[in-house]
Amino acid sequence: MRKIAIINQKGGVGKTTSSVNLSAALATAGQRVMLIDLDPQAHATLHLGLAPSPDEASMYHVLTEETSLAEARCQVAPNLCVAGSHIDLAAAEVELAGVVGRELILRDKLAADEDQFDYMFIDCPPSLGVLTINALAAVDEVFIPVQPHFLALHGLSKLLETISLVGRRLNPQLRITGIIFCLHEAGTRLAAEVTSDLEAFFEQPRHAAKPWGTARPFHTRIRRNIRLAEAPSFGQSIFDYAPDSHGATDYQQLAEEVLGHGIAGHVAAPGHAGIT
Ligand SMILES: Nc1ncnc2c1ncn2[C@@H]1O[C@H](COP(=O)(O)OP(=O)(O)O)[C@@H](O)[C@H]1O
Numbered sequence: 032m033r034k035i036a037i038i039n040q041k042g043g044v045g046k047t048t049s050s051v052n053l054s055a056a057l058a059t060a061g062q063r064v065m066l067i068d069l070d071p072q073a074h075a076t077l078h079l080g081l082a083p084s085p086d087e088a089s090m091y092h093v094l095t096e097e098t099s100l101a102e103a104r105c106q107v108a109p110n111l112c113v114a115g116s117h118i119d120l121a122a123a124e125v126e127l128a129g130v131v132g133r134e135l136i137l138r139d140k141l142a143a144d145e146d147q148f149d150y151m152f153i154d155c156p157p158s159l160g161v162l163t164i165n166a167l168a169a170v171d172e173v174f175i176p177v178q179p180h181f182l183a184l185h186g187l188s189k190l191l192e193t194i195s196l197v198g199r200r201l202n203p204q205l206r207i208t209g210i211i212f213c214l215h216e217a218g219t220r221l222a223a224e225v226t227s228d229l230e231a232f233f234e235q236p237r238h239a240a241k242p243w244g245t246a247r248p249f250h251t252r253i254r255r256n257i258r259l260a261e262a263p264s265f266g267q268s269i270f271d272y273a274p275d276s277h278g279a280t281d282y283q284q285l286a287e288e289v290l291g292h293g294i295a296g297h298v299a300a301p302g303h304a305g306i307t
Pocket residue numbers: 041042043044045046047048049074157213214215253254255256257258259260261263
């Protein structure tokens with residue numbers, strides 16, 4: 032199972048949109064996918080048509096009680112399961128404060144699910160607290176969505192530092208493997224500049240030994256597309272809501288890239304200065 036956290040502590044960069052639509056695209060391609068919603072705002076849960084309820088088992092119960100992931104997830108489409116969130120999850124941060132081993136709860140619970148899925152995505156909250164640390168301790172890979180904005184690089188070093196720290200202390204396998212350009216405005220000078228700045232940053236040879244030495248931007252750019260913004264209010268992925276839109280085309284193409292690039296193949300890929 033490939034275990035991937037979709038992280039950026041900034042809000043509004045496309046984490047949830049990417050988690051949901053990438054999960055849906057891979058499920059349609061025949062991969063067995065589990066999406067874990069680790070954001071108390073429960074946007075991914077709502078986006079896939081589930082109504083979070085305090086009585087139903089959710090990620091809050093998984094992290095704070097004996098509840099298993101199997102009890103908290105439900106199938107929303109062929110090959111696609113969602114372990115939903117609820118606003119109560121915001122309290123988990125405080126409730127877990129005194130718990131020994133709180134960073135590793137999700138990793139332990141996931142161990143029971145290894146054989147049942149091909150892909151597991153975690154939609155993370157816009158913060159670097161205990162929920163995000165649980166995600167980083169449980170996965171092997173991180174995808175970072177970025178919005179080509181002049182502040183895109185701002186805050187990135189804090190994120191990389193956190194990932195590096197979790198890698199050293201809790202999860203030596205952890206690698207950033209992909210940068211997703213979301214809300215891309217093709218043809219603008221700003222998008223081109225931010226894109227090339229990020230490419231240059233990740234390709235610097237001095238980063239080779241870091242957890243982000245393996246990171247590279249995906250070729251696919253997710254264009255700004257109104258259908259992607261409309262789909263959540265219908266509780267549908269872009270493939271059900273607007274299969275002929277640019278948004279569906281872009282996430283489909285991104286899914287193909289994800290399928291074709293495992294960590295090993297990626298490191299060995301020729302022509303990537305700084306990754307060798
Ligand atoms: N490519 C896109 N085109 C248009 N709107 C988008 C696109 N990606 C995301 N959005 C919208 O932008 C907002 C923020 O995206 P979201 O995925 O929720 O970000 P995050 O999870 O990082 O906070 C949402 O309203 C979403 O529908």
